[in-house]
């Protein structure tokens with residue numbers, strides 16, 4: 326052990342060797358992400374990979390320990406990574422400037438021990454949770470506002486009996502999410518995401534609790550239960566509760582038994598043709614298969630969220646007459662015929678087969 330970690334070695338419950346072997350993904354390099362990355366690096370974690378698709382703006386500087394004024398306009402993930410390397414050159418830290426949903430595969434997540442979800446929206450949290458649930462990797466989720474923070478730990482590597490992020494997600498969140506999309510999963514043109522103001526006090530406390538939970542997972546091994554910590558940073562109160570799995574969970578309901586992940590080519594091919602026709606394949610993203618105007622049907626076969634809600638008006642003078650064909654569930658034959666030779670526009674398809682979950686993941690580059 327190097328002298329750098331001498332003080333850690335003096336702590337009876339600390340195990341630098343285990344911490345130095347652990348690997349984490351950090352999704353989001355904003356206010357919370359900065360603090361989480363800083364903490365993980367100073368703790369001497371073995372490997373970090375950061376995902377963020379945003380650029381640094383001047384107002385980020387009040388809450389971002391890793392950013393400087395000269396960084397404005399640069400990708401958050403790149404700068405966070407460079408500054409973190411200066412904190413401890415022993416830590417392997419890499420980044421992706423892009424959306425984790427497009428860039429991070431299930432097989433890649435399986436190379437890591439934990440995912441820190443430091444985003445500011447429910448859609449990205451739900452997606453992080455789905456990837457972690459399928460990959461069986463621990464998820465630590467952080468949410469903050471101007472005075473309070475919530476840190477949730479989901480030790481999903483312990484097995485399917487552990488609660489996931491969606492197990493206790495209030496129905497109001499799904500209602501809010503549906504406001505972002507029109508009924509057919511096309512993006513609402515008029516929707517403006519509400520930004521939640523916060524300070525470094527809230528984000529740093531949240532990140533400290535998140536890393537403390539991550540540290541415990543790295544040192545003690547599997548935690549048995551999901552838990553939620555709530556801290557009110559103004560009046561100094563906090564509480565911690567454990568969370569049971571919810572049988573009605575929107576995420577867990579689709580995943581049963583062992584999860585088998587297979588790489589597949591995005592061109593729909595033999596991988597899918599050979600499957601049992603009774604099987605329902607659920608696509609990770611709703612697909613705009615095509616649209617009908619009167620008798621005429623036009624194929625599209627792209628991700629529905631690539632289109633705005635004014636799409637019908639773009640393809641017809643009478644938008645009310647455009648009948649959109651948006652689906653996320655197909656039999657293997659339906660999928661092959663809908664694709665018509667086009668590549669799959671989703672991250673993966675999954676199905677329940679003989680008490681197992683089959684996932685065909687469309688191949689990505691390694692990180």
Ligand SMILES: [Zn+2]
Pocket residue numbers: 488489490491492571574575576577578
């Ligand atoms: Zn669940």
